[in-house]
Amino acid sequence: MNRLPHKPDASRIIHSMRILLVEDDPQIGSAIASALDDAGMAADWIEDGEAALASLDAGAFELVLLDIGLPKRDGLSVLRQIRQQQNSVPVIIITARDAVEDRIAGLDLGADDYLVKPFSVGELMARLRAVARRHGGNAQPLLSNGDITLNPADKSASYLNTELVLTGKEYRLLHALLVTPGRLFSREELEEKVYSWEEEVSSNAIEFLIHGLRLKTDKSAIKNVRGLGWMVPKND
């Protein structure tokens, strides 16, 4: 199976998304989480509204799938808080079929789209692609250092002006490093940016990804400071 398209397309855009899934129904939650996982996305699944806000404070997510009926704090209140904090992360709300008012309230509060339960995996993926495309159209600056350039809008990468084909994890790792060239990142910091919470991370996983990135670019593209971490040497 060819998973390496030549041009950035929608499937590739969502391939490397980090998604926060907030859903208290164990059956629906695990079905969505495994569908996202199958699609190669890093999904963190949590089950109440307060934990959702704490997660958003702690981590960078590219999209939130938000159920409305949640313990501790309902989804609409979570959404209101997200937007009050000037956080523009795309949010897709998940509502019950008869909850038209919730859908209207959610859209009024700044949700980007909604899904009505029960929905198919195909519909979920189509909504994710649509939201990713719309947000991909936002002006997001290119991240560039030396010969490497990342385009966060379509998750593409290039090295020496040639397209660089990266896995989702490689992209997230390189993105983390390129946001601040010259800054040293510890293993824990990088693991947090690349993996979701449930994922088993082997002790040399980051080394493995960095080895792959060096092979695809240059040996000196990512520098290791023994015992401390990694950085992209600042290079204009």
Ligand code: CA
């Ligand atoms: Ca619920």
